[in-house]
Each structure stands twice: as C-alpha cells, then as structure tokens.
Amino acid sequence: MGKFKKGRIPWNKGKKGVQTAWNKGKTTSEKTKIKMSESHKGIKFSKKTRQKMSENRKGKKHSNKTKEKLSLAKLGILNPQWKGGITPQSEIIRKSNKYKKWRNAVLKKNNYICQITGKTGTNLEAHHIINFSSYKEKRFHINNGITIHKKIHKLFHKKYGYFNNTKEQLNKFKEGYKNGYEGFRTITKCW
Numbered sequence: 001m002g003k004f005k006k007g008r009i010p011w012n013k014g015k016k017g018v019q020t021a022w023n024k025g026k027t028t029s030e031k032t033k034i035k036m037s038e039s040h041k042g043i044k045f046s047k048k049t050r051q052k053m054s055e056n057r058k059g060k061k062h063s064n065k066t067k068e069k070l071s072l073a074k075l076g077i078l079n080p081q082w083k084g085g086i087t088p089q090s091e092i093i094r095k096s097n098k099y100k101k102w103r104n105a106v107l108k109k110n111n112y113i114c115q116i117t118g119k120t121g122t123n124l125e126a127h128h129i130i131n132f133s134s135y136k137e138k139r140f141h142i143n144n145g146i147t148i149h150k151k152i153h154k155l156f157h158k159k160y161g162y163f164n165n166t167k168e169q170l171n172k173f174k175e176g177y178k179n180g181y182e183g184f185r186t187i188t189k190c191w
Contacts, residue, residue, distance in 0.1 A: 090133065098140060102126070106145035114149040116177050123150040131165045146170070152177070 039052075045053070062070065076082060095098055106126040113120050127148045130138050138144045148156070160169045 093139070102140045102142065102145065105142045107147050109142055109145075110147035113147060114152060115146040115151050116148055116174055119149070121149055124148070125150050125153045126151055127156070127170075129167050129170055130167070131163060133163060 046079060050099070074080075076085075103126040112124060114124060124147050126145045129144050129146060132139055135144075156170070156173050157165075159173065
C-alpha cells in the first residue's frame with residue numbers, strides 16, 4: 001500500500017493548485033482540544049523519532065511577531081518554573097533594560113577605563129556613587145555612576161559595605177589606592 005504501481009492513475013492527476021485541508025473553514029471545539037491534549041500526554045518518543053523531529057525543524061525561523069508571542073506566553077505565572085514571585089526587587093531592576101542602558105552609558109562616559117586604577121580591561125562594572133538602595137530617584141542618573149574594575153569594586157564594598165555608600169567614601173577609597181594602602185597590592189597583581 002502506498003507504493004506506485006505501473007498503470008495506476010494518481011488520485012490528484014489533472015487537479016490544479018494546492019489541495020485544501022480536510023477541515024478547511026472548521027474550528028476545533030475546546031472539548032475536542034482537551035481530549036486531544038489528554039490523549040498525547042505521557043507519550044515518549046524514541047531517540048530516532050526525536051532526531052527526525054529535530055532535523056525537520058532545522059533552518060526554520062520564527063518571525064519577530066511570533067517570537068514576541070512565544071515570549072509573552074511564558075511570562076510570570078505562565079512559566080513552568082514560576083515559584084510565586086520570589087525574585088527580589090533589586091534583582092529584577094538590575095536585570096531590566098533600563099539598568100543595562102544605564103550601565104552601558106556609564107561605561108561609555110568613562111571610556112571603558114577604571115576610574116580608580118586608570119586601566120582598561122574586560123572586567124569593568126558600573127558602580128553607583130550614591131547608594132543604589134537608599135536613593136531610588138538617582139538609580140539611573142548617568143552622573144551617579146563610575147566605571148570600576150570588578151575586583152576593585154568588590155574590595156570597595158568589602159571595606160564600606162553595600163548600604164549607605166557616599167561620594168566621600170569613594171574619594172577616600174581612591175586616595176587609598178593612590179597611596180598604596182593594604183589590600184590594594186594583591187589586587188594590582190591580578191592585572
């Protein structure tokens with residue numbers, strides 16, 4: 001069955017255009033969709049079948065509109081990894097596009113140079129001059145940020161903590177680096 005036999009006329013010989021679907025113009029009821037969904041749950045495909053399915057999808061690209069719809073379909077409570085909104089607000093802010101734009105603007109403003117050491121590098125971070133958590137209105141001001149090497153940034157927060165940081169602390173920290181205070185010698189060797 002399904003093989004070509006000599007002398008047999010194909011069912012679509014002489015017909016022009018694309019054949020129409022069997023259910024053209026009809027919609028599937030919600031009840032039927034649920035039944036179909038339930039009947040397919042728990043089916044495990046063989047490795048060979050999964051490989052064929054993967055090969056079939058290769059090279060196919062989604063449009064931007066489709067990508068957006070797929071993204072929105074997995075946001076918040078719709079995401080299978082949703083745990084009830086337990087992500088801290090500060091983490092949400094730091095992963096936002098607004099924060100990323102602020103960070104890039106600060107790095108660009110300082111020409112990708114550490115403002116403490118004067119060196120360039122790949123491990124640069126944007127540091128809030130006036131504390132991030134206490135001054136919400138100044139979080140995204142470009143003038144409230146400077147570029148610091150990652151290790152120097154950690155050393156600053158180790159010395160002064162993560163809360164109530166001020167410009168005076170930063171200036172004192174810069175002076176400490178220039179004068180070669182304890183702790184800076186180990187950091188400068190990492191360059």
